[in-house]
Amino acid sequence: MIRTLTLSLVSALMLSAGAPAVARGDRDQNHLREAAAQGQVIPLNKLIADVKSRAPYSGMTYLGGPQFDAGRMIYAFKFMDGSQVVVVYVDARTGRILGRKP
DSSP: OHHHHHHHHHHHHHHHHHHHHHHHHHHHHHHHHHHHHTTOSOOHHHHHHHHHHSTTGGGSEEOOOOEEETTTTEEEEEEEETTEEEEEEEETTTOOEEEEEO
C-alpha cells in the first residue's frame, strides 16, 4: 500500500514538474509563429540553408532538431564535425552567426 502510494506521488510530481517546460515550449513556439507572420524573423528553412552553405559548416553534417530561445530570438543549430558536435548560434532576425561551441 505504501509502495503504491509512493509510486503514485512520485509519478504525479514528475508529471507536474514537466508541465512548465512544456508550457514554455508552447509559448516559445507561439512567439516564433507570431514573429514569422509579422516578418520579424527569417524562416527556419532559409536560416538552416544559409548556415549550411557557409564555410566551415558546409563541410559538416547538420543534425537537425534546432532549438529556439524566444527571449533572445536565437536559434541553436547542431552540426557534426568528424566526431565532435558543434552548436552554432544564429540570430533569427538577421541570420547573423553569433558564435559556436566548441
